[in-house]
Amino acid sequence: MTRPSLRHRIGFAATVVGLFMAILDIQIVSASLAEVQAGLSAAPDEASWIQSSYLIAEIVMIPLSGFLSRAISSRVLFTLSCAGFTVFSAACAFAESLPAMVVARALQGFVGGAMIPVCFSTSFLLYPGENRVKVSVLISLTATLAPTIGPSLGGWLTQALSWHWLFLINLPIGAVVGVIVWLTLDIDRPEPGLLARFDWWGLLFMAGFLGTAEYVMEEGPRWGWFDDAHIAELAAVCALCGGLFLWRAFTRPEPIIQLRAFGNRNFATGCALSCIVGVGLFGLVYVLPLFFARIRGFDSMQIGETLFITGLCMFLSAPVAGRLARLLDLRAMLALGMVLFALSCLWIAQLTNLSGFWEMAVPLGLRGAALIFMFMPINQITFGTLAPAEIKNAAALYNLMRNLGGALGLAAINSVVVWRGAAHRQHLSENVTWGRGNVQPWLDNLAARIAAAQPDLAPELAALRRLQALMQREALVLAYNDVLLLMAALFLLGLPCIALVARPRAAAGGGH
Template sequence: MTDAALSFDRAERAQALGVPETALNAQGEVAWGKIFLGFGGMVVGQFMAMLDIQIVNSSLTQIQSGLGASADEISWIQTIYLLAEVITIPLAAYLSKLFGTRPFYVTSVVIFVIASMAVGMATSYESMIVLRAIQGLAAGAMIPAVFATAMTVFPPEQRVTANVITGLVVTLAPTIGPILGGYLTDALSWRWLFFINLFPGILVIFLVGRYGGFDKPDKSLAKGIDWFGLVVMTIFLLTMQYALEEGASEGWFEDDLILWLTVVAAVTGLVFVWRQVTYRQPIVSLKPFANKEFTLGVLMSFIAGVSIFGGSFLIPIFLGQVLQYTASQVGTTMLVSGLVMFVSAPICGRLVRSMDLRISMILGFGLAAWSTALGGRITADWGFYEFAVLQAWRSFGVMMAMIGAQQLSVSTLPPHMMKDASGLVNLVRNLGGAVGLAVLSTVLTHQTAIHLADISAAVNWGNLSSQQMLEALTAIMEQRGAADPEAAARMAFGGMIRREAAVLGYGDAFYFLAAGCVLAGAIAFFVGPAWAQGSVRPGEKR
């Protein structure tokens, strides 16, 4: 048999098995060991990249002290990483098709590891910001590749399992990031938040470099690169992300910079979409949005991003600011969420595989909405048990909904669109997180101010109960040796009022998140029944 005939037979066999031709060994059999090792290495790399988004959150104070930075400057350690990451996430699909998944991914990991080591050794705020940006660029290149590989390398019956793995990484990394960061900083130093990437990074480089040959490069894409589209996309994403990150703290459109950045983002966003639709070789293909199921799945992924990042933002902030928990206490409380996600991932995968995708998404988002709404009744007396119940049910629901939404997003897309679709799904989910944090910060500030005004207006110093409270506080301050017991008592009473207003503000923020989950569940009703099972694309056998 000629080489051409053998090549044709391999291609036919690969198509029949639902795997790429590169997944077959010399005998024409699927090399599952090679696939799992290569894919496993990519999963670890994605976990590293997503972990570094949140791992610094619980240690910003220590980093600030170590670098001698101001309170305003230190927030840029997080912001610059997100800004850099959001640029390369949509660009990753184009570059991985141009160079091939293996060389592109390995190069990204090498840059990420070197940048991580350099960030850990940084001695000044300025150098850390530059190095953190490089780290974010490499991370953004690593994140989308796992999902695309899962949906092209594995046959239809195993894609839900692959989705479970990617869903676990997406939800688990942001959850345990602050926990791991707090423990590392307490036990070693904040520099180990970045040094820790060395050992798993070497493992990823070895596994993907040796077993990650899932596709072949397409050098023809090097001709006619859309440089104009790339510049417009960069401006659009940077201005939008910055406005979302800093808008709440700057009073949104009351700040001239935020106002003009929003205008620039709106204009460049429209130009970017026009360019990608009309240019013959777009940097980011928007063709997947022509598919109804993909668009609905992306909408739900956006809202899931709001819920995942929003919940991981609200609970630690409440524990630290209102209940005055230490970093390790916050980590212990938040550990429940990570454990539940880890344990429930295979269970959710089986459930999603065994039922109509619409049912799994409605149940998942419904459970997430109910459990998140429990936070609407939060009080300053809440302890570990109350937060554990909220996190456990919310984590299970989000995991189930996330797997269903990811499966729906690609259920009717052809294989050649998978890399573009993966970049879009990850970008939209990250933007959902950015939008969620921005809106939640605004909700917290606005609602806390309203509750503070209402409670303050209700306080009447001529009222008997208010007088009794003031007298009791005055006696306590007198026992503590305050120079002016009554003034100290009034100050303490004001602190109690502000604390109660903050608690009520957090309750409103939890209700906002719950409403978002309800909206996401409602979107599932618009999914067509023809592709409700979601694990088969056109032309494939179930």
């Protein structure tokens, strides 16, 4: 197979940078949510929409990109996507209110979402054969490293400059990447006739289905799920849009998403596993910054420094992963990665109110290695038996499943924290009663210290409030541990899926 020209290799390298930017921006704000929230005068329970709005919109665009790349070509789609991402990054930086930020983030995620599947499909079109393993390691490292170092980079930018630079940093990089791709990546020809057959109703139903599903999962715990009329109505809209979308996908001669790729067993199983990996990829980077900020009181820089070990271990593991991909059955390598990830979650699920960098270093490093060992073989398993003509659409579906897993995972994490936090608070309150011999002396001692330090306060009431705050803190720590245990269980339960796939050829060229 002919090696890609230098021009095409430069263009592909630029798409990898675009992929990195698009995935990075999902989590770059996670360590700096407190600062962004303060800058926008938003309530703490509203700040999560700064992340969720981006992810929801990106999820809508990703499956649409397969159709658009065929219609207007990979080069044009990527360039337009990169340009729009850059423009709306500036809009995010200059937003002065939460509604303005949420709208700008949604538009940033929507237009930028096409960069991810275009990069994936380009790698499989340009690098068939043996070179695909090397390129797959690069893609895997980039796609998993971006959300992992997002909090670290975001924390540094916020502390060194301001939270506005979380978005301003995209401007020069986005401009350069867009120009390079426009000048170099002419790898396919557009089919403009497809635009005349564009399924606008299919797009509307797909956006309604994915958007309302994420909203219901995100807001359901806060409003008591279907006890709230608004949530119940949106759930009904979600079900209706989902059914109509599937009807359009199976009856239209040219649907916006070709679902027939799921007829390939390796592809369907790979997408299911990608969904599970998405939960781990985005979920842990969401939970731990919350823990460090709410329990330990870390600032954005300290959170980033603590999580940086994962990114470092990913770099160190990448050459090992590339070597193992040539020596091991890729299914065994994937199983190894999933087991290591589950072990890292079990290890971290021993959080206390004193847990910090040294308690986290080894399990977070193990998580970094596990991500590389999972992501690279999943790519090969998923695409290795598809025909070249199916790659563009399949890349969109594959990336949709990973990000959908991440989005639903984040929403589920919020639900579990609310549910288990309430259960732990009730259990703790039942055990901290006046009948326990050590409770009253502890309160009396604390009240005496408060009275000595701040005589103007009501010491008994202040002591009770302190006890309540301690129970709230410990309940939250236990809830985060429950989330980590459930995440470990999810990865272990996903292991049997690996037995469903046929062994892919390491040098598969994309054909059957």
